[in-house]
Amino acid sequence: MISQPDGLDAVGAAADQPRPAAAPDQSQAVAHGQPGLPGHDYVPEATVARLAVYLRALLVLREAGTATVSSESLAAVAGVNSAKLRKDLSYLGSYGVRGVGYDVALLTEQIHKTLGLHEDRAVALIGLGHLGRALAGYAGFASRGFQIAAIVDADPAIVGSTLGGLRVEHIDDLDRVVKEYNIAIAVIAVPASAAQDVCDRLVTAGVTSILNFAPTVLSVPAHVDVRKVDLAAELQILSFHDSRKAASGGAR
Amino acid sequence: MISQPDGLDAVGAAADQPRPAAAPDQSQAVAHGQPGLPGHDYVPEATVARLAVYLRALLVLREAGTATVSSESLAAVAGVNSAKLRKDLSYLGSYGVRGVGYDVALLTEQIHKTLGLHEDRAVALIGLGHLGRALAGYAGFASRGFQIAAIVDADPAIVGSTLGGLRVEHIDDLDRVVKEYNIAIAVIAVPASAAQDVCDRLVTAGVTSILNFAPTVLSVPAHVDVRKVDLAAELQILSFHDSRKAASGGAR
DNA sequence: ACGATTTTGTGAATGCCTTCACAAGGGCGT
DNA sequence: ACGCCCTTGTGAAGGCATTCACAAAATCGT
Numbered sequence A, B: 001m002i003s004q005p006d007g008l009d010a011v012g013a014a015a016d017q018p019r020p021a022a023a024p025d026q027s028q029a030v031a032h033g034q035p036g037l038p039g040h041d042y043v044p045e046a047t048v049a050r051l052a053v054y055l056r057a058l059l060v061l062r063e064a065g066t067a068t069v070s071s072e073s074l075a076a077v078a079g080v081n082s083a084k085l086r087k088d089l090s091y092l093g094s095y096g097v098r099g100v101g102y103d104v105a106l107l108t109e110q111i112h113k114t115l116g117l118h119e120d121r122a123v124a125l126i127g128l129g130h131l132g133r134a135l136a137g138y139a140g141f142a143s144r145g146f147q148i149a150a151i152v153d154a155d156p157a158i159v160g161s162t163l164g165g166l167r168v169e170h171i172d173d174l175d176r177v178v179k180e181y182n183i184a185i186a187v188i189a190v191p192a193s194a195a196q197d198v199c200d201r202l203v204t205a206g207v208t209s210i211l212n213f214a215p216t217v218l219s220v221p222a223h224v225d226v227r228k229v230d231l232a233a234e235l236q237i238l239s240f241h242d243s244r245k246a247a248s249g250g251a252r
Numbered sequence C: 001a002c003g004a005t006t007t008t009g010t011g012a013a014t015g016c017c018t019t020c021a022c023a024a025g026g027g028c029g030t
Numbered sequence D: 001a002c003g004c005c006c007t008t009g010t011g012a013a014g015g016c017a018t019t020c021a022c023a024a025a026a027t028c029g030t
Helices: A045-063 A071-078 A082-090 A104-114 A130-136 A139-143 A171-181 A192-205 A231-249 B045-063 B071-078 B082-090 B104-114 B130-136 B139-143 B171-181 B192-205 B231-249
Strands: A101-103 A122-126 A148-153 A166-170 A183-188 A209-212 A225-228 B008-011 B101-103 B122-126 B148-153 B166-170 B183-188 B209-212 B225-230
Touching: A045 A071, A045 A082, A045 A104, A045 B231, A071 A082, A071 A101, A101 A104, A122 A130, A122 A171, A130 A148, A130 B130, A139 B231, A148 A171, A166 A171, A171 A183, A171 A192, A183 A192, A183 B231, A192 A209, A209 B231, A225 B231, A231 B045, A231 B139, A231 B183, A231 B209, A231 B225, B045 B071, B045 B082, B045 B104, B071 B082, B071 B101, B101 B104, B122 B130, B122 B171, B130 B148, B148 B171, B166 B171, B171 B183, B171 B192, B183 B192, B192 B209, B225 B231
Parallel strands: A122 A148, A122 A183, A148 A166, A183 A209, A209 A225, B122 B148, B122 B183, B148 B166, B183 B209, B209 B225
Antiparallel strands: B008 B225
8 A cells, every 4th residue: 555755844846656546635835826826837846746757767768778658667667647647737738649659858848947957956965964964965856956065064073075066065155055056946954953943044045946854844935945854754654554554454 | 894885864753944935745645634634633634743843943942041932033943934834723623712822831741642652662773884873863852852771783793782772683583673662663674685675574573663874775564664764865856956056146 | 542450638527635614512711 | 401602413515536437639541
């Protein structure tokens, strides 16, 4: 059985795998194009979350040398049902060819564009604890279009040292750092007790997109997007389903 | 070594913060009590995801010495609207007192019970790369009811060493480890290329709840729950919203 | 050229989840 | 004891999202 994620709080989208499931929403954020506005380029939040999954699936296909895929095949790789996939892609426009499928390269390009990945977005990492270091060394970043442009911490013992070619900056220099590197997105990997303060500073400095790993609900102005990832919550959700399996299920 | 996932990709659910937003679903999984069945203790998936958030909020209140809270206040701390909170809690039963609010200790206890946290659930961590180490050292685990019971990797260079008092076991001993520690939940923090294999082994060993940090869609039997956390996907979702802000919005 | 075949794109139906709004319930002061 | 006031619990309404199912479109073989 599967359950839906929601815990780790972050968000993201996921793809359901086996059977239909309800998906909880997750993050704390935002809707951009109002659902009400038929603006020709409105993309549902649930769809945006899945676009990232499709992108990864397309990457796998491309590496396998596949030039074209049907919605059925791509859906299988992405772990969703084909009708959903087609509806999702239809929000981007008509990039498929009836009777043939989708051109892997073209579709990749379109999703990239839709997600705004064609323009470089500088990411700042705040907090160099265990998690922060793991994130800093995370190869998946670069391979999927992001590179950390700045690292910030408050501990004088590590400010000034370098990691991956970047000098660790002090949190008090946040304003300068944000402007200097033109930071668009910040990743908060500090203890819960410091998260809101760091968040406020980021907002003041002009950052409008935040990925929060601290187990706290952040208060931000309406124009700021926050997504959160809460590991303990994820485990608790799994625990819920697990306990039900043991109880009702019966055997096994 | 099985190290870094490469996708950090997974994700969870989130709670919405500021304004209404649509929440994408995410994981790949399932529903336990069928929505159709009015089984008196059915809890919607979206609600389960939020229970973890409420639990954290209650913890904060308890530490602040608060004995009772109204749905309004608790909702504020948890970052949701009060009607939603009340409806969520109503699935657990009637633990509030009209005109007064909810007893913090009692409600905490009830949510704990609902999530199955009263019984200990042993968690195994697979993969000791950057991320795995960060997770192993993550204090938030213990404080929220989980403790890592076993650590597993494939790198002979680290198998046998100890971390946090635990001996690192070899992946080939998975069956024994799962039985010995009575593992209920496994956290996959290995590279994407090894994820499906590790997952298959876990399923074979009898694990039915998996938290996947590798950026891959895992195939599992219907009785297994998988939740995923995909960092890159999270950033891509933020990127999408960020690009729209720049475009339409106009001035900052 | 044409028709068979394949696969997309999408209108319509269904189902969750969220939000609204209020009646029922319980404490507290007098 | 009574009544006022506060807050819960929940029926009903409204929104998104998912799924269905099929007509439209494009290739390929003959």
